[in-house]
Amino acid sequence: xxxxxxxxxxxxxxxxxxxxxxxxxxxxxxxxxxxxxxxxxxxxxxxxxxxxxxxxxxxxxxxxxxxxxxxxxxxxxxxxxxxxxxxxxxxxxxxxxxxxxxxxxxxxxxxxxxxxxxxxxxxxxxxxxxxxxxxxxxxxxxxxxxxxxxxxxxxxxxxxxxxxxxxxxxxxxxxxxxxxxxxxxxxxxxxxxxxxxxxxxxxxxxxxxxxxxxxxxxxxxxxxxxxxxxxxxxxxxxxxxxxxxxxxxxxxxxxxxxxxxxxxxxxxxxxxxxxxxxxxxxxxxxxxxxxxxxxxxxx
Amino acid sequence: xxxxxxxxxxxxxxxxxxxxxxxxxxxxxxxxxxxxxxxxxxxxxxxxxxxxxxxxxxxxxxxxxxxxxxxxxxxxxxxxxxxxxxxxxxxxxxxxxxxxxxxxxxxxxxxxxxxxxxxxxxxxxxxxxxxxxxxxxxxxxxxxxxxxxxxxxxxxxxxxxxxxxxxxxxxxxxxxxxxxxxxxxxxxxxxxxxxxxxxxxxxxxxxxxxxxxxxxxxxxxxxxxxxxxxxxxxxxxxxxxxxxxxxxxxxxxxxxxxxxxxxxxxxxxxxxxxxxxxxxxxxxxxxxxxxxxxxxxxxxxxxxxxxxxxxxxxx
Amino acid sequence: xxxxxxxxxxxxxxxxxxxxxxxxxxxxxxxxxxxxxxxxxxxxxxxxxxxxxxxxxxxxxxxxxxxxxxxxxxxxxxxxxxxxxxxxxxxxxxxxxxxxxxxxxxxxxxxxxxxxxxxxxxxxxxxxxxxxxxxxxxxxxxxxxxxxxxxxxxxxxxxxxxxxxxxxxxxxxxxxxxxxxxxxxxxxxxxxxxxxxxxxxxxxxxxxxxxxxxxxxxxxxxxxxxxxxxxxxx
Ligand SMILES: Nc1ncnc2c1ncn2[C@@H]1O[C@H](COP(=O)(O)OP(=O)(O)OP(=O)(O)O)[C@@H](O)[C@H]1O
Ligand SMILES: [Mg+2]
Numbered sequence: 001x002x003x004x005x006x007x008x009x010x011x012x013x014x015x016x017x018x019x020x021x022x023x024x025x026x027x028x029x030x031x032x033x034x035x036x037x038x039x040x041x042x043x044x045x046x047x048x049x050x051x052x053x054x055x056x057x058x059x060x061x062x063x064x065x066x067x068x069x070x071x072x073x074x075x076x077x078x079x080x081x082x083x084x085x086x087x088x089x090x091x092x093x094x095x096x097x098x099x100x101x102x103x104x105x106x107x108x109x110x111x112x113x114x115x116x117x118x119x120x121x122x123x124x125x126x127x128x129x130x131x132x133x134x135x136x137x138x139x140x141x142x143x144x145x146x147x148x149x150x151x152x153x154x155x156x157x158x159x160x161x162x163x164x165x166x167x168x169x170x171x172x173x174x175x176x177x178x179x180x181x182x183x184x185x186x187x188x189x190x191x192x193x194x195x196x197x198x199x200x201x202x203x204x205x206x207x208x209x210x211x212x213x214x215x216x217x218x219x220x221x222x223x224x225x226x227x228x229x230x231x232x233x234x235x236x237x238x239x240x241x242x243x244x245x246x247x248x249x250x251x252x253x254x255x256x257x258x259x260x261x262x263x264x265x266x267x268x269x270x271x272x273x274x275x276x277x278x279x280x281x282x283x284x285x286x287x288x289x290x291x292x293x294x295x296x297x298x299x
Numbered sequence: 300x301x302x303x304x305x306x307x308x309x310x311x312x313x314x315x316x317x318x319x320x321x322x323x324x325x326x327x328x329x330x331x332x333x334x335x336x337x338x339x340x341x342x343x344x345x346x347x348x349x350x351x352x353x354x355x356x357x358x359x360x361x362x363x364x365x366x367x368x369x370x371x372x373x374x375x376x377x378x379x380x381x382x383x384x385x386x387x388x389x390x391x392x393x394x395x396x397x398x399x400x401x402x403x404x405x406x407x408x409x410x411x412x413x414x415x416x417x418x419x420x421x422x423x424x425x426x427x428x429x430x431x432x433x434x435x436x437x438x439x440x441x442x443x444x445x446x447x448x449x450x451x452x453x454x455x456x457x458x459x460x461x462x463x464x465x466x467x468x469x470x471x472x473x474x475x476x477x478x479x480x481x482x483x484x485x486x487x488x489x490x491x492x493x494x495x496x497x498x499x500x501x502x503x504x505x506x507x508x509x510x511x512x513x514x515x516x517x518x519x520x521x522x523x524x525x526x527x528x529x530x531x532x533x534x535x536x537x538x539x540x541x542x543x544x545x546x547x548x549x550x551x552x553x554x555x556x557x558x559x560x561x562x563x564x565x566x567x568x569x570x571x572x573x574x575x576x577x578x579x580x581x582x583x584x585x586x587x588x589x590x591x592x593x594x595x596x597x598x599x600x601x602x603x604x605x606x607x608x609x610x611x612x613x614x
Numbered sequence: 615x616x617x618x619x620x621x622x623x624x625x626x627x628x629x630x631x632x633x634x635x636x637x638x639x640x641x642x643x644x645x646x647x648x649x650x651x652x653x654x655x656x657x658x659x660x661x662x663x664x665x666x667x668x669x670x671x672x673x674x675x676x677x678x679x680x681x682x683x684x685x686x687x688x689x690x691x692x693x694x695x696x697x698x699x700x701x702x703x704x705x706x707x708x709x710x711x712x713x714x715x716x717x718x719x720x721x722x723x724x725x726x727x728x729x730x731x732x733x734x735x736x737x738x739x740x741x742x743x744x745x746x747x748x749x750x751x752x753x754x755x756x757x758x759x760x761x762x763x764x765x766x767x768x769x770x771x772x773x774x775x776x777x778x779x780x781x782x783x784x785x786x787x788x789x790x791x792x793x794x795x796x797x798x799x800x801x802x803x804x805x806x807x808x809x810x811x812x813x814x815x816x817x818x819x820x821x822x823x824x825x826x827x828x829x830x831x832x833x834x835x836x837x838x839x840x841x842x843x844x845x846x847x848x
Contacts, residue, residue, distance in 0.1 A: 039400040041340070041407070090597050097338050097399045101537060102596050104340075108534055108589030115582040167721065170707070174715045177704040180666060184698065186690030186719040186765055227411050230404040238400075272419045279408045286393050286401060 005138030011260045012253065017145040017214060019252025020152035024207035025225060026232035026244035027159065028200030034176035034239035035196045036088070038096040041103040043204055043229065044222030045110035046083075050076035050205020051212040051221060052118050058125050065125040066147065069209050076205025080197040107223075115219050123217040148210045155206065156245055159199075163241065168195050176239060228255065228278035234285050237292025246293070251278050305443070312446045314563060319453035320514050321555035324536045326460045326548060327507030333546035333606065334473060335500035336480035337395070338403045342508055343532040344410025348386055349379040349509030350516035350526065351417055354430040357517075361432070364425040372436045376513050383509025384502045386413070391501040396494050410533070418524045429523020433516050453514055457552065460507060464548045476500055477546075530585055535562065538592045544602030553604055562588070615678050617642045617800045618694075618769050623662050623672035631670065632658045634824040638802070640769060641816075645791070645801040647832070649808040649845050650821035656804045657699050659821065660773050663802075664696050665689055676769070691719050695767030699774050699804070702758035705747030709738050712746050712757050716764025723766065731760040734790050752783040759790065769800040776807055788814055808846050812836050820845055 025047055032040045053075040057068035087106055091099045132140040163169040168191075175182040175192045183189055204222075211221050232251045236243025255277045258269040269277060285292060324342065331337040339345075356375040358367030390409050394402040417424050424430060437448035467473045479486040479493050487493050512532075516522040535558065543554020562584060569580030595602065618640040626632035632655045640646045648656050661667045663674055665686045673682040676692055684692075695716075704712050713731060717724035732739040735756040741749060746757050755775050762770055772791070776784040784807060792814050795801050805811035812818055812832040820828040820841060828841055835841050 033400070039403055041403070087593050087597075094600075097336070097403070098596065098600070100338060100340075100400065100403055101541065102593055104534060104537060105589045105592035105596065108530070108585050108592070112582040112584075112586035112589065116579055116586070167718070170711055170714060171718060173707060173711075174704050177706050178701050180686075181698070181701060181704060182715070183666075183686040184664065184690065184696045185715045185761065186687050187715065188687050227408050230408065234401075234404065270419070273415065275415060276412055279412050282405065282408055283393065286397065286405060290397050290401065 002138065007260060009132070009138075009140050011256050013139075013141050013145060015253035015256030016249065017142075017148045017210075017252070018256055019249035020148050021207050021210045021214065021248075022225070022228050022232045022252045023245040023248030024152060024155065024203045024210070025229045026236065026248040027241045028203045028207075029229055029233045030236065030239055030241050030244035031172070031196050032200050033233070034241070035172060035193060036096075036099070038099040038103070039230070039238075040200075041100060041226070042083075042106035042110060043200070044224070044226040045107050045114070046076055046080055046201055046204040046222065047208030047211065047225065048114055048219060048222035049079060049110055049208065051208035051217055052114055053205065054209045055118070055123060055125065055212070055217055065209065065213060069151075069206065072205045072209050073202040076208070077198040077202035080201025080204070081194055084193065084197045111219055111223070118219070120219055123212075125212055125217070144213050148214065151206070152210075155203065159203075159241065162199075168192070172196065224275070227275050227282075228252075231278040231282035231285075234282055234290070235292055237294035240292065240294045243292055243294035251281060254278075254281065308443055309446065312443060312450050314559070316446075316450045316453050316518055317563070318556045318559050319450065319457045320511055320518060321536065321539060321559055322457040322552040323453075323460060323514060324508055324511035324532070325540050325543065325551035325555045326457070326464055327504045327511060328536055328540050329545060329548060329551040330464065330467075330500055330504035330507060332540065333548075333551065334468070334476045334480070335497050336399070337497060337501050337504075338399050339406045339501070339504070340403045340533060341406030341408070341410025342536050343527050343529045344406070344413040345383045345387060345505045345508035346512035346515070346532045347410070347413050347417060347522075347527040348383045349512030350522040351424050351430075351512075352379040352382050352509070353513040353516045354433045354522045355424065357434055358430055358432040361425075361430075363428075364421070364430060365423050367430070367432070372434055372517055376510060379513035380506040380509045383512075384506040387502045387505030388498070391498045395497040395501060410529070414524060414527055417527070424522075427524055429521060429526070431521040431523075433520045433522065435517045435520050449518065453518070456510070456514065460510075461548055461552065468548065472496075472499075534592075535588065538588050538595075540602075541592060541600075542595050542602055544604035544606065546606030547602070547604045550602050550604030550606075554602065557603070558588070558591075561591075616640065616675075617644070618663070618674070618676055618802065620659075620663055620674045621672055623659060623669060623674075625662055625667050625669040625671075626658065627667065632824050633662060633672075635672070635826075636662075636821065636824065637826055637829075638663070638819060640800045640802050642768075642800055643795065643798060644817065645795050645803065645815045647808070647811045647815040647818040648802070648804045648821060649806075649811070649818060650827070651845070654821045655824040656821055657773050658824070660696070660698070660771055660802075660804060663771065664694065687719075690765050690767075693766075693768035694771065695762035695765045695769070696771045697755075697758045697762045697773060697775055699777070703746040703749075703754050703761065706745060708743050709746055709749070709757055710742040712761050713738075713764050716761035720764075720766055724764070727764055727766060731763055734763070734793065735760055752779045752787075755779065755783075755787060759787070763794065767799060769802065770794060771802045773804045774806060775803070776805065784810070809836070812846075 025043060029040055029043050050072045054065055054068040054072035057063045057071060058065050083106055087102055088099055091102060130143050132142045134140045163173060171187045171192050174187060175189055179189055208222055211225060228251050232247035233244050235250060236247030255274040258277045259267040259271050262268040331339050353375045355366045356368050356370045356378060357372050359369050360367055390405055394405045418427055435449055436452060437445045440448055475491050476496055479491055479496055483493055539554035539558040540551055542558055544550025565584050569583060572580055616639045620638040623633045623636040624631055636659050650656050662669055665684050673680060681689060704715060713728050737753060738756055738760055746754060759775060776787050788810060791801060803811055812835055815832040818832050818835045819826060
């Protein structure tokens, strides 16, 4: 019983929290892929931007990071729309891979701006450790993990409502299905694109803030997550937002659980190699099922 | 010799040597992107494989890491290329039948994993400390002669690669490659084995990148995780190729020269900034490079020397 | 004044021109048929009318207003509906959602028009919650036509709506087209089943290699022996 509680408290539940962070990021990557047909390499850096926006509010106004979260989400959303206008829009008719190179440029610009404004030191939203909150029996969960999980659940529910019920959400699915046909139906595809960036950028910012809460804040916090995010998006079937949620959770849990001392007294996978787990999953998917578990688009 | 002149000479040599190394990397990337339209987002990984292989094979024996084996430097080069190619092969095998974005994601993955291993496995390559006893060929000639000789060697390598790449460009192989790049379905329809051609371009390009890494390790006489930062390898090389003109081997080298001049020229400038800004200057330069990349892509997508349709060899 | 008028359309997909000066017109309440060999440029002409192709020359007017180069989604707002030849349903979306997307610009009248579409194609009501990609070819064509009707067009453009359908379903679709036309909607129809199409049409165009070859009333075209031989299968 104690061993199980230790496993759940120290590996599984933190894995769920990490998985939520990945899910939030991967949903954006998948949505952007579905609508704009390119892998957005600067997504990790949008996450970082969101995290630092929240940090500014925490550090200068003394806000709680959870209060700063919505503002950071808004900031990430608007910044993404602006980046699209300035950088990506001229490439609408270009092959997707050209836009990927452009997103390389955005990555450099965002990261260097963050380094210029906020420096390169490792930062924290708050200092001090809080006691985990007991759930049932021996199971407990850190406060930050509870909040991350609950907020992510709420966001996932809202996203589900948006995509399945709202007019814009359906237009988004229509455009991802066939952009020309969407245009022929009267859908303003540029407006759909703006909404895509609002959502993708906002969720990325939330993921960035959560990543900062979960560990620490530094200028490459988003870049370091890019590999698991891509793995999550591919696992779920790229272009499938729901798949990305499942993929994110699966990768997050797998990464944490893989560090459990399954065989000997040592972690099965050393914590430094967590990202290798994501890479392993990515490679397996590319070999056996590149469409992902939920049959994503295009091969 | 006049001190100031000597300093200038050494500076010019270092500029030119770096130009040669980046020229090699750009020619490698041009094989992949310019010839075959393959997006490699993990140049840093193949660069690292080449650089660390060279470092381990040629450095004097050390208790801190694998080897070193004290090989003569020139012997290490082919091994460095071979290993880079060996890593590129399975990656290509898995991804080249899929849409380009998958290759981009997988290459960024493999390069981060390679860097992760090299950083964490102390026994292999001394972890974050790196290996700082890599011998440089011609060192025994002293300064500046040894430096000039090494520069000549690097440029010679680049020129050999250039000539080979030009020949490949005009050969039936190059033509098939471009046909596949421009219209995969049509090329497949006339019986080209699309995946095999791509795999060849990808593996050969990655081997050239490994060679670039090897030359770099020799030049700096050091390799560590800071030297394989994607900014300096992956990103800078992409910017160089796009600005110079992808699909044009001369453009690839020109881009390497131009961007390296900008990169190191801005270093001279930013070193005159107030002290607290000097530390930040490298971020300003990265910002500049990023903006440059976006502008060139939007306005001058063909680069300074755009791709030319090849003349027939017999005319 | 013609409902739709196109003069001297020249354009293609990037490289070569496919259209080398095509003229087309549809009067209000008219059914107009375009026929021609495979590759004659019929679909290209339809795409050009709908702003999906960049025109190098020529212009298009709708009710007298110049709509050359207007964005497709704007044209829908001006009363044009289009059923392309291929990829004409949202395969991952349900039949109902497909129809909803047609009503994207007119949410207010969506419920009413959807009832009309269901009356026209009762089978769609049965399959309302099924993904369109899982329907049979004929049912998919009905979804496509239904989706276009949901935009409440003044002019409905259909590119080979009966391709690959059994004679029975084909006849059904033609019947519906006539019914739609009776309700006051102009029809521009591309058809391979030229005889049947001309039988319901008022006028027709024959295109060949991106140019107008013959133009006339449906009766004239049907009677023309030259057309009969090369385009109507003898
Ligand atoms: N998307 C495209 N890109 C490039 N060329 C195209 C494209 N679509 C059609 N074409 C070319 O344009 C020409 C005319 O094609 P179009 O589809 O207009 O013919 P069509 O008259 O509709 O024929 P069909 O009866 O077979 O439908 C053809 O030669 C075709 O190869
Ligand atoms: Mg056609």
